[in-house]
Amino acid sequence: MRSRIAQRIHAALERKLPERRLFIRSETETRFIRLKPETQLLAWIGAAGLVSWSIIATAILLMDSIGAGNFRAQALRDQMIYEERLNAMSMERDLRASEATAAQERFAITLRQVSVMQTELLQAETEVRELKDGIEVIQATLRDMRRSRDDARDEVGVLEARLDMPDGAGASGAASDEMTGTVDLLASALAETAAERDMIAADAEFALDHAAEMELELRLLQDKNDQIFRQLEDAFVVSVEPIERMFREAGMDPDDLIAQVRRGYSGTGGPLTPMTFSTRGGGPDPDAARANGIIDRLDRINLYRIAAERAPFDVPVKASFRYTSGFGMRWGRMHNGTDFAAPVGTPIYSTADGVVTHAGWSSGYGRLIKIQHEFGIETRYAHLNRIRVNVGERVSRGERIGDMGNSGRSTGPHLHYEVRIGGRPVNPMIYIRAGQDVF
Template sequence: MNSAFEKRLPERRLFLKSDTETRFVRLSPTTQAVALLGSASVIAWTIIASSVLFMNSIGSGSVRDQADREQYLYEARLNALSQERDSRTQDALDAQNRFSAALDQISKMQSELLALEDRRLELKTGVDVIQTTLRTAIHERDNARRETEDLNLKLAEGEAFTPSEGALEDITGTVDFLTAALDNAADERDEIVVSASTAQATIEDLEFEALLTQQRNDKIFSQLEDAVSVSLAPMDKMFRDAGLSPDRMIDQIRSGYTGQGGPLTPLTFSTKGERPDADSLRANTILRSMDDINIYRIAATKAPFALPLKSAFRFTSGFGPRWGRMHNGTDFAASYGTPIYTTGDGVVISAGWLSGFGKLVKVQHEFGIVTYYAHMSKINVSKGQRVSRGDQLGAMGSTGRSTGTHLHYEVHVGGKPVNPMKFIKAASDVF
């Protein structure tokens, strides 16, 4: 080896001189080659390590920036959906108020129509009575005229007929009375005809207004039905995507109702023993649908549809097999001490240390759902405590069997673990 390196690395001597003596160190070609190789290796390792650290730093910064951007977009989307939901709710309430006002107006108009109908019947009865009286008076007048003609004919023929003074006065009085009665009956008949014409015109105007009101009501009903359908369909899809039965959930909420929001009471109308009209049935159908929306809203707060973190985070491990074992939850990574929040209303059934989970909190929700929050650094709740969605349970840590700071989040339905992302993704288009 010395012979091979001799041409490139000739032997050298390193002299070390002191006040009393001089020494030298002999550097053979092999020694020099080893020293150069070691120095090159150290320099190369330093460059590579620095490059790796630099690239990791750049990558971490990019991931953080991306996570911040995604968090901002997610919050903006949540705010927009919340505003849209509030706007639709307000539109539904306004439409319901307009519908109630229209119903009141229709009720008043129906009362007026009934009153006018009663008045028309009274006028018709009065006309019939007057016509009967008029016919009687005309018949008596005709009889009186015939008697007068008979008397005049007898006088003209020269018959010896001389009516008494009292009979003549009776006949004259009867004729005058009948003439006055006929005049009065004619005047009353004309007045009744005018009143009947006015009443008929009023009835036609009210019927036209009722038709316009009915058309407006149909439009209001259509808008309400569309709003209810648009609001109800995403909620129904959210629960079905999460694997929950909407029908069974609604029945459970109704049976255990405690007053939150309140079920809507169907409209009742006085129908005098008759069946409800089409508008009443249609309104009650809308109210039942709005009651279902209210039930969905109550159920959505009781089921774990929210995210357990409000700060920036990244998903590090999902639900499913991992390293030959079943991973029953989803892992969220963030900085140490990041607040952890409950994802739905419920009761804390466990809060403390549990084997590989470390510091663990379990929350019992409605519909047989239990959520797990593991590897926490501290716990802020106690067993038996009732919590609402968004209440802080503790802080993120790395306790138990953990390789780094993160939250292990599980959802159990009926005692069996399910993928938490089913709930999170199902609610992403609603909340």
């Protein structure tokens, strides 16, 4: 059965591929090679496979080159878009910084106005108190003079009654002259008392009018002071809310931060002393309470500023760069930081105030800098080309600490930037994005 099938296949192949002979002739003899139909079929199949493989491989190479070109073009477009966005964010940051500077200048001017208003209020209150005391003295003097006048009138009446008595005619001339002199003296005293009374009454009326004017001026000053207080309170609300939101977005409790910073800056004294307004022994003055509230908020803003300088809200690379790898799983392993790609030698800056705890080579990190900040935060700057700080050195936010490089386990020039809290790595972009909304 098999031989019949083989014969039929052989016969079909002979019709399509008849047997051929390949002659090889030399000087002495001639030889030939028989090419059976089966051999020719295998040769055709091998040649067809080789040509197909060449076509497919060429097509794959062409597709890869086209795809690589598209990828590079897309990467260039993404880089241009990112650089434009970075420039826009830099301009917006500069604008916000200029607005913050202008707001601080306006606040300083307003604070000076508040101090002037406080001085004027204290002077006005002193003048009003002196006027009230003077009025009370004048009123007491008037009451005493009225009593003296009434007593003098009574005494004059008594003397006149004695002069009119019948036995007064038999009195001696000396006594009569003495009585007449006494009456004249009392009459002149009454006249002087009346004139002085009229003068005191005029002075009292003038003092009352002046006191009314001073009270009106005091009310106007209080209204102006209240307007200034409202403006200051609104300005503080606008200034404090973005900063508090920045800390909350970074996962930090603003109240805890303020408490920690206040413990580190617990010295007393300085310009932020409570304001006091005299209330003449009365209850608490609302202006003093509002002024002290503004001072407390100013102190809170100052503490926020200190905390922001000690937390890594800044970007470690100021020049043009490109994000090449983010925080998270990468190739089956955890990537504990964010990579910034730029040319070798690009300046690297500290993202917050702190102390350098490591500055040297560290296995896969290459040249590595570690900086310990407040609140248990540590930042790491790896794969550097050059280190510009030493261990134990205190650095400030925005200070240049090294140059970008390709040291350690790295595939190209870039900065590997990490943020760790209590030794646990966190996403650095949380702090960078939070800081971009404020700084």
